[in-house]
Amino acid sequence: MSCKMRIEHLKQSICNGNEEIAKNSELLSKSKRYNQDLYIRSQRHQEKKEKIQRRNHKLSAVVEKRNKDLKSRHAELASLRRSHILELTSVIFPLGEVRNVTRDPADVSFENDNAMTSSTVSKLAEARRTTYLSGRWVCDDHNGDTSISIAGPWITLPNNGDYSAYYNWVEEKKTTPGPEMEYNNPAYTISAALCYATQLVNTLSHILNVNLPRKLYNSEFCGENLNRWKFNRAVNKLNSNILYLCFSQHVDLDLLHPLHTLRNLMYLVSPDSENLGRSGPFEISADLEDSMEFVDPSGAGESDESGGEHISDEETDLGTDWENLPSPKFCDIPSQPLEMQESESTMMSQPIASSSAGGMISSAAASVTSWFKAYTGHR
Template sequence: MASPSGKGARAPEAPGCGSRQLVRDLVDSVDDAEGLYVAVERCPLCNTTRRRLTCAKCVQNGDFVYFDGRDHERFSDKKERLSLLKSKQEEFQKEVLKAMEGKRITDQLRWKIMSCKMRIEQLKQTICKGNEEMKKNSEGLLKTKEKNQKLYSRAQRHQEKKEKIQRHNRKLGDLVEKKTIDLRSHYERLANLRRAHILELTSVIFPIEEVKTGVRDPADVSSESDSAMTSSTVSKLAEARRTTYLSGRWVCDDHNGDTSISITGPWISLPNNGDYSAYYSWVEEKKTTQGPDMEHNNPAYTISAALCYATQLVNILSHILDVNLPKKLCNSEFCGENLSRQKFTRAVKKLNANILYLCFSQHVNLDQLQPLHTLRNLMHLVSPNSEHLGRSGPFEVRADLEESMEFVDPGVAGESDESGDEHISDEETDLGMDWENLPSPRFCDIPSQPVEVSQSQSTQASPPIASSSAGGMISSAAASVTSWFKAYTGHR
C-alpha cells in the first residue's frame, strides 16, 4: 500500500498477475533510486508527475488505489473485475448472437414468407386474370360452339338440299336423256315422214329428171363446115363449151349444154348450166318481130314455167322441212310476160339462194352444188340417195357459194329501164300481193275448181292473148297444187 508520505515497503507479488516489461524496468529504476525524487518520471497510471510512486511492487501487483480516497477499490480488483466483465460480455455476446441467430432466422423466414405471400398475391392476381381470360375464352368457345353447331346444322341442311338437288338433277338427267332419245326418235320419225312426203311430192307432182337435149357440139359443126379448121381449134371450142363463168372466174362444167333438167315433164326444162339467155333473146327479138311463129317457138314460156314450178316446189319444201327461206319469192314471180332482164335476173338469184339455203339445211354434199344450176341443185336436194333429207337442227351456210351467185352480166349492169314501174324493191316483189293467204292446212279443203287469177294480175298482163292465158294457167295450176298439197299433208 502506498503511504501518505510517499514511502512504503516493497510488497510481495500478487499471485495470478503477470508483469509487463515496462513495469519491470520501472521497478528496477525505482529500486536503484529509492528515496529519491525523480521529477522526470511519470506515473504509469495517470501519466503525470504530481505524485511520487513510493512502492514499485504495489504498482506491479496492482495493489494501489486513488490517493484522494474517492475509490477504495484496488487496481488489481478492478482488473480482475474487468476480466470478469469481459468474459461476461463475451458470454452475453454469445447469448445475444445465439438469440439473434434465431431472430435472424425468424426474420429471414418472415422475409421469405412475405416474399412468398407477395408471389402468392401476384399468382392470385395472375390466376384471377387467367380465370377472367379463361371465362372470356370459355364464353367465346361456347359462342363458337353454338355457331359451329348452327353451321353444322346448316351444313346438314345444305347437304340434304344438295343430295335432294343431286337426286333431282339425276332424275332430270334421266328425264332429259329419255326426252333426248324421244326427241331423236321423233326427229327420225319426222325426217322419215318428211322424206316420204318429199319423195311422194317429187315423184307424183314435181318429178325432176335429166333430159338429153341432143344438141350437137359446135366444134363438130364447125369442123364439118370448115374443113381447114385444125384439131386444136376444135378442142379449144369444146373446152370453152364446157366452162361457166362463176364469181369472176371460169369453172369447168361437164354438164354444160348437152343436157337439161326437166320438172313436171320432159317438155318443161331448164338448161343445165343455168344459162337463161334464151329468155332475154326471145324478149328482145319479140320487141322487134311480131308473128305467130314467135308465139309457137317461145323459149320464154318453157323457162318461165320451169322456174315457176321450181319456185312452187321450193316453197312447199320449205313448208315441209320447216325452214324459213332467206328470200321472199312468190309463185307468180315468173308468170309475168316479158320480164326485164334486171327483174328476171334478180328473181333467179332469189330462187337460187333459197335452193342453196335448203341444200345447206339438209347437209347436201357441197361438191355437188353449183350456185347457178337451179334444177340440178334442186334434184340433188330431193334425191332419194340423200342421207339427211328431212333432218332438223342447226346448219352452216357457206358464204363462198352464196357469193358465187353474183352472176356477171354486163348487159344487166349497164341497163337502165326507162319505165318507172320497173324499179321495184325486193320487199315489194317479196310481198306477193296477188296471192291469197290460205288458212291452216288442217282445216283447208281441197278446192273443187281451179283458183281464178286475180284482177290485178289480169290487168298487168299485156297482149298477145296467148301469153296472158299461159301465165294464168300456170298461176292457177300452181295455186291449186299448193292448196291441195297443204291440205293433204295437214290431214295426214
C-alpha cells in the same frame, strides 16, 4: 418478414393463375361452342349439297330423256317430211335429167376447118365445160349437154342456167309479131319450168318449215312476158331460195352451182340425201351467195332493160319477217331566226316563239343576258 412477403406473393400468383385458367377455360368453352355451331352448319350444308346433287342428277336425267325424245321426234318429223317430199317430187313435180342430142361445136368446127389442130379442139371443148365461179374458173361437166325436166319430160330447163332464149324470143316477138312466133316459142317451156320450180320451192319451204330469204310468188313467171331485167331478177330470187333450202338441208356444197336451178333442186330432194327433212341451225356459204352476181340485174343491163321502171315496195326484198311500212310524212317545223349581236358589254338575243322549246331557250338566253349586263355594270 421476408417469409410473409413471399407467402403473399405466392398467394397473389396463385390467384392470378386461377384467374388466367378461368379465362382460358371460358375461351375454350366458347371455342368449343363455336366449333360445334360450325360443325352443325357444315352438316346442314352437306345435306343441302347432297340434296342439290340429287336434284341435279334428276334434272340431268330428265334433260337427257327430253333430248332423246326431241331427237326421236326430230327423226320422225324428218322421216315424215322426207316421205312427203319424195311423194311430191315423184307424183306432182318429178325431176329428171334429159340428154340433149346435140353435137359438140368443137367437133363441128373441126369438120368444117381441116386446118384446125386437135389441141385447138380440146381447148374449145374444155372452154365449154368451164364456168367463172367465185372469182375463179371451175370445171363444169354439165354445161349445156343436158337439160333438167320438171313435171314431165317436155318441160325442161337448160342445165347450164342459160335462159337467154326466153328474152331473145321476147325481143324477137316485139320486132316481128305473128302467129308463127306463138307456136315456136321457147319462152313457154322456160317460163313453165320456172313456174313449176317456184311452186315446188315454196311448197318445200312450207314442208321443211324454212323461211325463204326472197319473196317470189308462184305466178311470177306465168303472167306477161318479162323483159331481161325483170326476168333475171326473178331467176335470181329463185336461185337464191333454192340455195338457201340446200344450205338448210346440208347439201354437199361441192355439188351446188348458183346457176343450176333444177339441178340444185335435184340434189336437194334426192332420195340419197341423208339430211333431207332435218331441222336445226345451218350455215350459209358466202362464196355461193357472192356468185349470184351472174344473174344479178343490178349491172349495166338494168339501165337498158328496165327503162326507168319503178320498183314498188312489194317487190323490195327485206325478208319474210319484215313488214313494209308507209314512208313517214314530215312537216316543216316553223322557226324564227335567232339574231345575236355580240359586243364588249352587251349581248342581245331574240326569243323563238314558235314552240315551247323555243320559249325555254329564249328565257334562258334572257337570264344570261341580264346577268351579263349586271356583271358589266358593276365593273
